[in-house]
Amino acid sequence: MHFLYPIGLLALAGLIVPFMIHLWNVKQGKTVKIGSIALLGESSRASAKSVKINDWLLLLLRCLLLALLVLFIAKPYFKKIAMAENRTGWVLLDRATFKQVFDSNKKTIDSLLRKGYEIHDFNVGFKTLTLKDTADDQTKPAINLSYTALLHSANQFIPASAGVYLFANRRLTHFGDELPMLNYKLNWIPLNQTDTLSSWITGYAGKKYEAKSNPSNTTYQDLNSGDEAPINIAVHQAPGTADGKYLIAALKAIGSFTNRKIMINSRDSKADIGFWLSGDAVTANFKSSITTNGILFQYESGKVVAEPSFINLDGRHIKLSKRIASTNNTKKIWTDGFGNAILTKEKADALHIFHFYSRFNPAWNELVWDGLFVKALMPMVISTENTAAFGFENNPADQRRLSARQNMVFHPSETESTMKNARNVPLQPLFWAAAILIFVTERILSFRKKTR
Incomplete structure (x- = not known):
């Protein structure tokens, strides 16, 4: 037997109460009638105390009743183990292609x-299928979730260590981005x-690419190299600071990586992006130097909080x-690290404004x-609507397949299998029934004693 809230067992200390009541037994004195009270002194107390337990059965019932109430608070349960070895396995396949898959793999299925395997739809909910469903030609919506x-x-539906046969392409x-960890034996x-x-043809960061894909790989060929418009960036930094040199070095690295021409503080045209690296308020002239719907990155001013923490950025x-x-x-x-905004x-003001609550400074x-x-600067400098991760999109025409040598089978340990198949059976109903029975018995005995 296990307890969901074992700390509730501390209430068993209350069992001392019925013991104290039974030990400190107060008896009423006996009245004696006499003819004269002239020779009597001060009247004595009309009661006597006896440190003795006179009714052990009644004490036991009251202690049991108290103990049952305490156990009910601790929420006892029994852990029932279902052995995974006695469970059958699953056959997973897409219902939309059930007939074709069955015709091609009839002997195996x-x-x-x-052997006792069950057929389930490889989709949300894993609905059970029968061979009658092979005659169902109705199409269903495409799977929205990835195979991963x-x-x-x-894992939440299949018994641990059970065998699973999945009929699907790879x-x-x-x-x-990652392959799943499995608690069952998968045969793909x-x-x-x-x-x-x-x-x-795909576009990324203002450039056009031709993609060619086969089951082994996908390659991309730049179609208009050098034809992109330059990116104009305005940088303003506070006097006596070196924040701008770190920013300009990063901007040059972005230009080199993407083969895009980046113009810094050019006066020939308005800036696409403006970096205001100063705690002073952004001037109206600097805002007007940025194109409509452009980007303004500005330092914020206010109370400086000096406390050790970290910037949570891209999982780092x-x-x-x-x-x-x-x-x-x-x-x-x-x-x-505390959830405060950085x-x-x-x-606002026809601009996409980024408010930075720190500095491009190693001291900060x-x-x-x-x-x-x-x-981190890439989404601001080179915006793309295809992907937030700044990589090529996951195109439906991509023919690449998972390698046949890539194995996703995970054999859980014996402990994991036992935990996976354990079921908690609550015992509160039994304790309630016992408590009611004991309470009724205690009341009957107490009433009879009082009557006598």
Whole structure:
């Protein structure tokens, strides 16, 4: 027997109460009638005390009743183990292609069904299917979740260590960034597919590419190299500071990586992006030098908070020593270890404004020394609507497939299998029934004693 709240057992100390009541038994004195009270002194007390237990059964019942109430508070339960070895396995396939898959793999599926395997739809909910569903020609919506998400979700439905046969293709477009960890033995049977070639035109960071894909790889060819318009950037920094040199070095790295021409503080045309690296208020002239719907990145001023923390950026922690206290409720882009805003964004005055509550200065943080500095600035310098990760899109025409040598089978340990198949059976109803029975018995005995 286990307890959900074992701290509730401390209330068992209350069992001392019925013991004290029974031990400190107060008896009423006996009245004696006499003819004269002339010779009597001060009247004595009309009661006597006896440190003795006279009714052990009644004491036991009251202690049991108290103990049952305490156990009920601790919420006892019994852990029932269901052995995974006695469970049958699953056959997973897409209902939309059930007939084609069954016709091509009839012997394998029939053999698994004779062993007790169940057929389930490889989709959200994993609905049970029968061979009658092979006659269903109705199409269904495409799977919105990736294979990675579905296989991971199946951990909650399939008994641990059970065998699973999955009939599906292995195209990479069905997977996420990582392969799932499985608590069951997966046997992937790829569908028969001929090698195909495909191509498409895609745009990224203002450039056009031709993509060519086959089951082994996908390549991209630049179609208009050197034809992109330059990116004009205006940088203003406070006198006596060196923040601008770190920023300009990062901007040059972005230009070199993307082969885009970046013009800094050019007076020939308006700036696409303006960096205001000063705690002073942004001047009206600087704002007007930025194109409509352009980007303004500005330092914020206010109370300086000097406390050790970190900038939470792209899953990494960048050391943070000082920040500006934020009172702005705009959308948070970067935060520190306590959830305070480090970078926020809003749309105002026909500009996309980024509010920075720190500085490009090693005395404030170590961002300028980290390789993530360039990557963090990329969404502001070269905007793209295709992907927030600044890589090529996951195109439906991509023919790449997961390698046959890539194995996702995960064999759980014996402990993990036991935990996976354990079921908690609550015992509160039994304790309630026992408590009611004992209470009724205690009341009957107490009433009879009082009557006598």
